Amino acid sequence: MPRKYGGEYDVAVVGGGLLGSAIAWGLGRLGKTVAVLDEGDIAKRASRANFALVWVQSKGLGMPAYTGWTVRASQAWPKLAAALQQQTGLDVCLQQNGGFHLTLGDDEFAQRGQLVTRMHNQVGAADYRMEMMSASDVKKALPLIGPEVSGGSFCPFDGHVNSLRTFRAFHAGFKAFGIDYFPERPVSAITRNDSEFRLTTPGGEIRSEKVVLAAGNANQALAPMVGLFAPMGPTRGQIVVTERTMPFLPHPLTTIRQTDEGTVMIGDSKEDELDDRVLKHPISGVMADRAQRMFPHLARLNVVRSWAGIRVMPQDGFPIYDQSEAHPGAFVACCHSGVTLASNHAFDVARMVAGGALEPELVGAFSASRFGCEGATNNSGY
Amino acid sequence: MFRRSELDHRPSVQIFVDGAAVAAREGDTVSAALLASGRDVRRLTAVSGAPRLPYCMMGVCFDCLVTIDGVGNRQGCLVPVAEGMQVELQKGKREIGR
Numbered sequence: 001m002p003r004k005y006g007g008e009y010d011v012a013v014v015g016g017g018l019l020g021s022a023i024a025w026g027l028g029r030l031g032k033t034v035a036v037l038d039e040g041d042i043a044k045r046a047s048r049a050n051f052a053l054v055w056v057q058s059k060g061l062g063m064p065a066y067t068g069w070t071v072r073a074s075q076a077w078p079k080l081a082a083a084l085q086q087q088t089g090l091d092v093c094l095q096q097n098g099g100f101h102l103t104l105g106d107d108e109f110a111q112r113g114q115l116v117t118r119m120h121n122q123v124g125a126a127d128y129r130m131e132m133m134s135a136s137d138v139k140k141a142l143p144l145i146g147p148e149v150s151g152g153s154f155c156p157f158d159g160h161v162n163s164l165r166t167f168r169a170f171h172a173g174f175k176a177f178g179i180d181y182f183p184e185r186p187v188s189a190i191t192r193n194d195s196e197f198r199l200t201t202p203g204g205e206i207r208s209e210k211v212v213l214a215a216g217n218a219n220q221a222l223a224p225m226v227g228l229f230a231p232m233g234p235t236r237g238q239i240v241v242t243e244r245t246m247p248f249l250p251h252p253l254t255t256i257r258q259t260d261e262g263t264v265m266i267g268d269s270k271e272d273e274l275d276d277r278v279l280k281h282p283i284s285g286v287m288a289d290r291a292q293r294m295f296p297h298l299a300r301l302n303v304v305r306s307w308a309g310i311r312v313m314p315q316d317g318f319p320i321y322d323q324s325e326a327h328p329g330a331f332v333a334c335c336h337s338g339v340t341l342a343s344n345h346a347f348d349v350a351r352m353v354a355g356g357a358l359e360p361e362l363v364g365a366f367s368a369s370r371f372g373c374e375g376a377t378n379n380s381g382y
Numbered sequence: 383m384f385r386r387s388e389l390d391h392r393p394s395v396q397i398f399v400d401g402a403a404v405a406a407r408e409g410d411t412v413s414a415a416l417l418a419s420g421r422d423v424r425r426l427t428a429v430s431g432a433p434r435l436p437y438c439m440m441g442v443c444f445d446c447l448v449t450i451d452g453v454g455n456r457q458g459c460l461v462p463v464a465e466g467m468q469v470e471l472q473k474g475k476r477e478i479g480r
Contacts, residue, residue, distance in 0.1 A: 144478070243455055244428040248478040261429050262475045297479040302455065 009035045009180075011353060012199055012208035014187050014222060017047040018163070018338035019312075019345055020214030021170035026350025028177030029083075035206050036174065037185040037199060044276055046216060046338060049309025051239065051267045052163035052259075053252055054094070054340050057101065057130045057155035058115065063318045064124035065365035069344065071126045072362075074157040076343035081161070088172040092165050093260035099158025100138065101254040102149050102294050109150040116153055130155040144248055146296040160252040162260055163339045182206075187215070190225040192327050197226075210329040212353055216312040219320075219334050227326030229368040230334050231315040236274055239267040240284050240291075241305040248297065256291050264298065266291045276308045312336055315371065321349065321363040329356065332368070384418050397467040399423070404469075412458035412469055413439060413446040428475040448472055452480050 013024040016038030024036045039045075056074050060067035074096065081094040103109040113132050119125065135151045174181050185201035190211060192198070197211045213222045213230070223230040244262030252258075255268040269283045284306055292299040312334065314320050319335035331353055335341055352358045392407040397415060406415035413436035416423040424433040425447060436446035439459045446458040451468050454476030458469075 244475045245454075246475045246477045300453070300479060301476075 008196070009033045009206070009208040011035075011210045011212060012037060012197065012206050013212045013214055014190075014199065015213070015215035015218070016171075016181060016183070017043075017045055017214070017216060017312075018050075018167055018170070018342060019216070019333060019335060020212070021047075021167065021174075022338075022342045022345035023212055023214055023333060023350050023353065024179055025170045025173045025177065026346040027354055028174065028179045029346070030350060030354045032354055034177075034179045035208065036179060036181045037187055037201055037206060038181065038183050039186050040184045044217075044310045046309060046312050047167050048164065049237075049239070049276070049307060050163050050339055051237075051257070051265060052160050052339055053099070053254070053257065054096065054159045054161050055099065055254070055337070056128055056157040056340075057099065057153060058119070058254070059337070059340075060125060060318075061115070061119055061122070062316075063365065064122045064126075066318050067119075067122070067128065068126040069319070069363070069366075070337075070340060071128070071157060072348075073341045073344040074159070076347055077159070077161070080343040080346055084166070084169040084173065087176055088169045090165055090169040090172065091162075092169055093162040094159065095161070095252070095260075096157070096159030097251060098154055098156040099160070099252045099254070100133075100142065100152050100154050102138065102142075102145065102152040104148045104290065104293055105150055109152075112151075112153050128155055128157065141251060142249065144295050144297055146293055148293045158252065160257050161339065166339070166342065186218075187222065190222065190330075192226070192330075195329075197327075197329065210331070210353060210356070213330070213332040214334075216334070217310070219332055223332050223368075226330035226332075227324040228322055228330060228332045229371065230320055230322075230332050231368070231371055232313060232334065233315040234274060234313050235311045236269075236271045236276065236308055237267060237311055238269045238271075238279060238283050238287065238308045239265055239306065240288055240303055241265050242298070242301040243304050245301060249295070253294075255287070256294065263304075264291075264301065266298075270311075273308075274310055276310050279306055279308055312338065319366045320368050321358055321366045322368045323358050331358070383420070386418060395463050395465050397463050397465075397469055399469045400471060406463040408463075410463045411439070412448060412450060412456075412461045412463055412467070414459075415463050416448070416458060416469070423471060425471050426473045431474060447476075449476075449480070454480055 010032040012035045013020045016036045059070045189200040199206045217232045217234045219230040220232040242264040249258040324330035395406045404419045434445045437443045448458040449470040450456040
């Protein structure tokens, strides 16, 4: 029987994916007693299907505050990687030497240039130092690009990480911090008696002083139980993975990256389909075709895996961080970019939850109050 | 380690392993020819660099990966030898473009 089962925790975190794990780990680091209530292995889990970018460029068009939050996360990542390595011995292979978005043909180059200009012109946006580069300049950094590459944008804050190992490191950290992790415990109801939350799960009730909803797309159903609002609009993405090859890609791209162990990941499709058990091969075909036009050498590599995953996606694409007025001590956190923002979740959001209140100067813009009663349309803010 | 059966009368096929001539037999797979050659034919794995030899000989374990006629990561146990074939023991990951 788990050590604290049935007892009282400082915080119950609902959701053991990358977002919930980062917050729970951060709370454990601050000395809080924490229970993580998770689904099982068959959960639709973005933490195991993501593209692993720690990405800044192009995030935040339509919400300037998100640019600052993203840059902050990028800058805090080295501290997170170092803390995880020191605690668990796991190297999450963080690489932050800047990233590219490549364009094929003149039209795409012009469109990207317009996007960069719009990003620069946003009032209140953080300075990304994102710039357009000609094909000849791109070639100096990425010598193997093909003749169809017309150029692209570069941002020095961009990078990538081994996200599976990050996920594992958080869970290894749980043990070191004495955090109780409960798989197969989806939460079906949350009630509050006096100053205590009671969470109903198939394995029994968990009681806690505070509760953090970090259950991805399921937050939409959980949030109203504690007077919160979390409108979600999930999408599906597909990823193609090649066999391992010698390092040839010194910077990650929005759609192609080479992992620390040598595989090449090709991704970034976006569909409304929400079944993650089947692939649409025409979509994989388009992704692979574009990838080999960017890097013709890729055409010779064998594809070894391909999968579809469901993105966690707030309805307007931007994160939601909110606290309940009706039930003080209840918080909700939703975001698409659980990898990029992991550092902020581990350090900032955990600190705010431990302190009992969100800090408006950091996350005030991400309140679900922005949706009003009607909700907003998805403008692909991620 | 491995020795050809005296009852094996198949015609000889010459292949080259890292540039050195090796006598194989018609119908050998590349992996069988390498194992029978008496040479050190260990490859190095892609991530940890551990030395490996062909293991399952039936296309499952991928421990026979080898560069054949300039193409990396071929499964040596699934490719029959051919006269003049150039085989290179693969040390680590496949190179991009070959």
